[in-house]
Amino acid sequence: MKNIxxxxxxxxxxxxxxxTILKAxxxxxxxVPTLCFHPDLPAWAACGIxxxxxxxxxxxxxxxxxxxxxxxxxxxxxxxxxQVRRTVIELILSTHPxxxxxxxxxxxxxxxxxxxxxxxxxxxxxxxxRNLPVDNTTGSIVxxxxxxxxxxxxxxxxxxMQNVWALEFIGRGEKxxxxxxxxxxxGESPCIxxxxxxxxxxxxxxxxxxxxxxxxxxxxxxxMHCVVQIAPAVRVAVGEAFGFEPGTLLTGxxxxxxxxxxxxxxxxxxxxxDLTIMEEASxxxxxxxxxxxxxxxITSCCPAWVDYMEKFAPDMVPxxxxxxxxxxxxxxxxxxxxxxxxxxxxxxxFMVSIMPCTAKKYEVGRSKDMFSSGQQDVDISxxxxxxxxxxxxxxxxxxNLPDDETCDSxxxxxxxxxxxxxxxxxxxxxxxxxxxxxxxxxxxEDVNFMAVRGLDGVKEAxxxxxxxxxxxxxxxxxxxxxxxxxxxxxAKKANGEPAYHFIEVMACRGGCVGGGGQPYGADDxxxxxxxxxxxxxxxxCGARCSHQNPQVxxxxxxxxxxxxxxxxxHYLHNKYQAKPLYRK
Amino acid sequence: xxxxxxxxxxxVLPGALRAExxxxxxxxxxxxxxxxxxxxxxxxxxxxxxxxxxxxxLHRVQQEYRYVxxxxxxxxxxxLDVPLAKIYGVxxxxxxxxxxxxxxxxxxxxxxxxxxxKGGEDLIKEMETLIGAGVNTVSPDGEFSVEVVxxxxxxxxxxxxxxxxxVYGNLTKAQLxxxxxxxxxxxxxPAEVNAQxxxx
Numbered sequence: 001m002k003n004i005x006x007x008x009x010x011x012x013x014x015x016x017x018x019x020t021i022l023k024a025x026x027x028x029x030x031x032v033p034t035l036c037f038h039p040d041l042p043a044w045a046a047c048g049i050x051x052x053x054x055x056x057x058x059x060x061x062x063x064x065x066x067x068x069x070x071x072x073x074x075x076x077x078x079x080x081x082x083q084v085r086r087t088v089i090e091l092i093l094s095t096h097p098x099x100x101x102x103x104x105x106x107x108x109x110x111x112x113x114x115x116x117x118x119x120x121x122x123x124x125x126x127x128x129x130r131n132l133p134v135d136n137t138t139g140s141i142v143x144x145x146x147x148x149x150x151x152x153x154x155x156x157x158x159x160x161m162q163n164v165w166a167l168e169f170i171g172r173g174e175k176x177x178x179x180x181x182x183x184x185x186x187g188e189s190p191c192i193x194x195x196x197x198x199x200x201x202x203x204x205x206x207x208x209x210x211x212x213x214x215x216x217x218x219x220x221x222x223x224m225h226c227v228v229q230i231a232p233a234v235r236v237a238v239g240e241a242f243g244f245e246p247g248t249l250l251t252g253x254x255x256x257x258x259x260x261x262x263x264x265x266x267x268x269x270x271x272x273x274d275l276t277i278m279e280e281a282s283x284x285x286x287x288x289x290x291x292x293x294x295x296x297x298i299t300s301c302c303p304a305w306v307d308y309m310e311k312f313a314p315d316m317v318p319x320x321x322x323x324x325x326x327x328x329x330x331x332x333x334x335x336x337x338x339x340x341x342x343x344x345x346x347x348x349x350f351m352v353s354i355m356p357c358t359a360k361k362y363e364v365g366r367s368k369d370m371f372s373s374g375q376q377d378v379d380i381s382x383x384x385x386x387x388x389x390x391x392x393x394x395x396x397x398x399x400n401l402p403d404d405e406t407c408d409s410x411x412x413x414x415x416x417x418x419x420x421x422x423x424x425x426x427x428x429x430x431x432x433x434x435x436x437x438x439x440x441x442x443x444x445e446d447v448n449f450m451a452v453r454g455l456d457g458v459k460e461a462x463x464x465x466x467x468x469x470x471x472x473x474x475x476x477x478x479x480x481x482x483x484x485x486x487x488x489x490x491a492k493k494a495n496g497e498p499a500y501h502f503i504e505v506m507a508c509r510g511g512c513v514g515g516g517g518q519p520y521g522a523d524d525x526x527x528x529x530x531x532x533x534x535x536x537x538x539x540x541c542g543a544r545c546s547h548q549n550p551q552v553x554x555x556x557x558x559x560x561x562x563x564x565x566x567x568x569x570h571y572l573h574n575k576y577q578a579k580p581l582y583r584k
Numbered sequence: 585x586x587x588x589x590x591x592x593x594x595x596v597l598p599g600a601l602r603a604e605x606x607x608x609x610x611x612x613x614x615x616x617x618x619x620x621x622x623x624x625x626x627x628x629x630x631x632x633x634x635x636x637x638x639x640x641x642l643h644r645v646q647q648e649y650r651y652v653x654x655x656x657x658x659x660x661x662x663x664l665d666v667p668l669a670k671i672y673g674v675x676x677x678x679x680x681x682x683x684x685x686x687x688x689x690x691x692x693x694x695x696x697x698x699x700x701x702k703g704g705e706d707l708i709k710e711m712e713t714l715i716g717a718g719v720n721t722v723s724p725d726g727e728f729s730v731e732v733v734x735x736x737x738x739x740x741x742x743x744x745x746x747x748x749x750x751v752y753g754n755l756t757k758a759q760l761x762x763x764x765x766x767x768x769x770x771x772x773x774p775a776e777v778n779a780q781x782x783x784x
Contacts, residue, residue, distance in 0.1 A: 161668070165667035165668070165669040165670065167672040170672060170676045172678075181673075182657070182674035582668070
């Protein structure tokens with residue numbers, strides 16, 4: 001590719017052809033402000049904050065979407081450019097409610113930060129707020145169109161990254177708003193609750209439903225025995241809210257913070273992941289080695305993916321693993337096995353899950369299978385962002401907490417296989433480690449399946465177990481799944497060999513480490529770092545295969561019998577059904 | 585890395601599947617599935633694989649029904665293999681597309697400068713009293729819908745309004761009842777007959 005030589009603010013710069021002014025400026029440590037731009041998405045120049053001057057050009061150029069040209073002389077900052085940018089911000093503020101103190105994005109808002117950086121001290125334009133109702137019908141994410149700056153990130157994410165099309169620009173001009181089609185609410189729309197819109201929104205227009213107060217209230221209730229579990233991806237991301245580098249492994253500090261908050265027992269979703277693998281790998285062996293059930297087997301631990309499948313790909317129901325997701329398994333085991341062991345009334349156990357995910361909030365009440373303990377198995381699911389807020393409001397000095405705090409081993413001990421669930425490819429890798437053992441009764445010499453790791457949208461590989469070939473596919477970021485499913489459908493139609501034997505799907509880019517409930521500001525670099533933190537945790541675990549987890553073995557001996565037993569099916573499995581795209 | 589999702593072609597679902605969903609979309613709206621006229625279906629077939637087909641088809645739908653009924657939008661989504669959200673993005677962007685069933689007769693009152701000065705606003709107010717429909721609404725009996733336009737190009741006749749395209753100039757409040765009476769209860773237009781398959 002050709003190199004382009006040009007100048008920014010008098011400095012000579014050489015970049016590859018096609019590089020935008022914005023990227024080129026970043027290379028030489030110049031920050032051009034942006035609002036609608038997001039590195040996950042193609043630039044579409046909606047907001048106009050990134051304008052720069054080019055010598056000889058009469059108009060200002062948008063740095064986010066203009067590729068540099070040979071010999072260009074770019075000026076990124078002068079009083080006139082700064083004034084234009086400030087005017088753009090002032091115009092946005094003229095339609096934006098002025099209630100930062102009560103806003104869920106207070107101190108975490110890109111518009112607030114821009115206003116601060118540009119020293120906006122007055123609002124020269126008349127305030128014209130759009131009086132639009134808040135939509136909280138999904139139970140997971142809340143849409144407040146009044147706060148929307150119409151940057152379009154959420155709609156682009158929903159349409160291009162996730163292929164869901166729940167959100168679109170509706171109307172035009174000053175009446176434009178972000179909403180589902182046909183005047184339905186988000187809850188009635190195709191929304192899969194992945195929350196990527198909320199993770200990409202620069203302001204407080206789309207955010208997770210906050211349930212921290214309910215949890216604090218339960219913690220204050222002396223009749224309640226509050227227990228908690230943390231998902232794999234939480235431990236490598238929660239630190240970002242306290243100044244740690246993305247990917248810093250903070251399991252001990254997180255346990256310690258939760259104990260300090262008053263939880264009676266700390267469990268770990270990684271234990272549930274090990275349990276999920278015992279069931280799911282057994283299911284795979286049943287289908288693959290014994291021919292009972294349809295192939296490929298498709299993973300089901302991502303609730304946004306489950307919702308997507310039920311709405312967009314119901315023909316895949318027979319292929320879905322019936323195993324519940326890890327935190328639901330921990331939930332039901334807490335209210336049955338743990339309750340019995342500790343002599344507790346399950347009605348008095350309050351189970352909180354800390355998840356990188358907004359869809360888990362929907363999952364906890366998804367179907368009657370989520371009540372298999374007799375109660376709602378998980379009472380409340382919080383996002384990583386909510387956990388960080390709770391730690392702060394509880395006055396916990398997170399950074400200085402001990403690193404060696406442990407969880408309650410009964411539903412807490414985990415293997416390396418459990419912890420990698422939080423990264424794309426991790427469920428597949430964990431399942432293969434145990435499936436190998438189940439088929440061969442031997443242990444793997446090298447447990448690392450490098451082909452399934454990394455951020456490629458679709459990863460395909462063929463694994464050889466004792467001469468038998470297993471074709472696998474790993475997809476994440478929902479727009480990548482249809483190509484995989486189309487191959488499955490084509491093979492089904494041709495009545496031949498299945499296209500794959502085993503497929504893992506996670507709705508968010510990078511898997512749960514890039515989840516919709518994770519701290520703001522994730523891009524591919526952050527996702528890679530978080531995943532690296534999990535693989536580090538995996539390497540440092542004594543046991544790296546789920547079937548080697550002594551607590552998992554114990555729970556089968558004491559309570560569940562064996563994987564896929566009647567008891568295991570009752571508590572650890574669930575059903576799926578086709579759902580309409582639009583419920584109204 | 586972002587490559588697989590950029591192109592619009594990859595954003596749509598397989599046709600058969602989309603069809604399946606649209607059926608559901610329809611059955612859950614508790615209305616009957618619309619029977620599109622053979623000519624509309626033929627038009628959609630003709631445009632199915634052409635770029636820019638959506639607007640063409642929606643124009644044709646509006647021509648036939650005088651608005652874009654939701655059930656028909658669902659059907660078009662299925663036949664053209666596009667998400668419903670995309671259709672609503674288009675029909676809410678262009679003022680020409682109507683989302684609600686209009687009255688049987690269209691009244692357009694001119695509020696260009698000349699008509700405004702000569703009493704266009706009085707005509708609108710009188711209309712509200714007479715038929716119970718203000719600007720951008722439909723009269724309760726479904727006979728008339730009223731909209732405001734900017735200059736019909738015959739300022740010499742101000743104030744002006746049109747009903748179903750017919751121009752009435754130099755109009756006074758006192759003449760309005762007689763003009764409206766000509767349309768009240770008049771036979772349905774051909775477009776309306778087509779639209780009867782769709783409930784709203």
